[in-house]
Amino acid sequence: MELLRLGEPGQEIPVVRVGGTTFDLRGLTTDITGAFLGADGIQRVRDALAAGELPELKHAASLRVGAPLTGIGAVVCIGQNYAAHAAETGDLPPKAPIIFFKHPNTVVGAYDDVVIPPGAQKVDWEVELAVVIGKRASYLASAEEALDCIAGFTISNDVSERDYQMGHSGGQWSKGKCAPTFNPLGPALVPAAEVTDPQALRLYSAVNGEPRQDSTTADMVFGVGEIIRDLSQYLALDPGDVVNTGTPEGVALSGRFPYLSVGDTMTLGIKGLGEQQQRLVGS
Incomplete structure (x- = not known):
């Protein structure tokens, strides 16, 4: 379903x-x-x-496929949450979840165009497992309790402008994350009960048909339940909020691949949740 x-x-x-x-x-x-x-x-x-x-x-x-939910109150994101991705950026795995935010109006459909901001030179792709909250999560005592607050899962592309993220944000990252269209979501919301193990999902991405990322959620530093439990100690997550749980290695920030340009096509997927694709266009 x-x-x-x-x-x-x-x-x-x-x-x-x-x-x-x-x-x-x-x-x-x-x-x-x-x-x-x-x-x-x-x-x-x-x-x-x-x-x-x-x-x-x-x-x-x-019919066009829109984002699988609307009226999103918050898009909360976890940084450097895959050990190999932290390593490719030159950092050790974090000792606690790194949190940043995307504006909810970054969310678009899974096949909608992604708009490169004026003057942007370092636009990057990031396939992520996205959690959609179904029950208020506040001061949770355990990862098991946290998992019970999840309505379902979907695919997120945490599109980033790395110069804005690193050079303009004062260490807070969100300036590189919040341009309109910078969070394609979907295509579908799969109920949590139909995802047997969120820590055993293959994620992959490609640019213009050339492979980029290929990993599994088993490489997460902090698992899905622990992420939601930890977040609930600092903020209340409400039904319809989205949590992007981090991206695996294989992004342009690694220096192994060129950044995105107008006309490029990103393809991202998670086994069991489907696949999405976007084209990069100018502003």
């Missing part, structure tokens, strides 16, 4: 896809939001499917 939003920006239809069939969710909700997820929305979708209450959306394949 996958939750998606299909249609032009601002006009997306909430749907659920099971196998090769896409069902319209507008009888249950006007959209896929934190409020819907927090009100046991995923179970309501399962119940409606089991009861045969959802009509098929016949023209689904012809």
Whole structure:
């Protein structure tokens, strides 16, 4: 079961896809939001499917794929959370999760264009496992308790401008992360119950068809449950918030690959969660 939003920006239809069939969710909700997820929305979708209450959306394949949820309150990100990625940037693995933020308006659909800001020279790709919160996470006592707060998982591209990140941010990173379109998300939100082990997922990326990243979430310094538990000690995560859990090695920052240019195409995927692709365009 996958939750998606299909249609032009601002006009997306909430749907659920099971196998090769896409069902319209507008009888249950006007959209896929934190409020819907927090009100046991995923179970309501399962119940409606089991009861045969959802009509098929016949023209689904012809529609744009939007981000799999809307009304996101926060996009919280974890830096250098893969041991090999920390090494390729010249750093030791962090002793505690490194936190930075992206503006929610960076989020676009999985196949939407990514816009290079005026004058930007060091635009980089980052495939990441994204966590979508389904229940308020605040002062959690354990990683197990944290995992219970997750609605589902999706794919995130934490697009970054490295000069802005390193040279302009005063050590805070977010200036290099927050340009509009810098967080393609999706294509689908996969319920947490259908991801057997979030620490055993293969992630990969390519630029213009040439391989870049290829790793697994087993290389995370801090696992998904520990990330959410740790964050909950410093801030409350609400339903619909997104947590980007870090990227593996193989980015342009490593010096092994050129940075992105207008006309380049990024392809990113996570086994079991699908694949996304974006084209770089000028501002």
